Ligand SMILES: [Zn+2]
């Protein structure tokens with residue numbers, strides 16, 4: 001299997017953010033990134049009552065479109081995501097699967113009526129992407145609040161954690177990565 005991660009914008013996503021995600025994955029995980037032709041706004045997943053998008057439906061769509069020769073496939077969207085049992089999610093991933101999705105919506109300081117802060121936004125994006133990517137490598141939630149695999153239920157959780165795996169999760173990541181690279185495409 002190649003060391004390539006494919007990033008797929010879903011709907012309109014700032015180019016600078018996509019490039020930042022690519023740089024972070026290369027830097028933190030020593031993997032290469034490429035971009036997938038964008039997908040349209042996921043109207044099929046829109047819930048009119050909640051005014052949000054069903055993240056599981058989008059994940060299922062990503063799975064159908066996933067290129068065969070990619071190690072992982074990450075969808076990035078600006079729309080607000082949910083799963084039925086929660087008010088919202090920052091992202092969703094298949095545990096030990098190929099696909100994940102990240103929402104930028106609640107990462108913008110403006111969402112919390114704060115002033116725009118591009119550095120803060122990019123840090124949040126990095127942590128959210130690493131977290132979902134970690135799930136696709138089979139890593140579950142970590143109890144260490146500083147670890148990127150700690151479950152963020154509020155943006156404060158994301159701001160508190162580091163953009164890195166704790167020593168235990170880091171070992172797991174390496175182990176799962178090696179295992180994935182040995183598999184046939
Ligand atoms: Zn998680």
Ligand SMILES: [Zn+2]
Nearest residue numbers: 142147166169
């Ligand atoms: Zn950890």
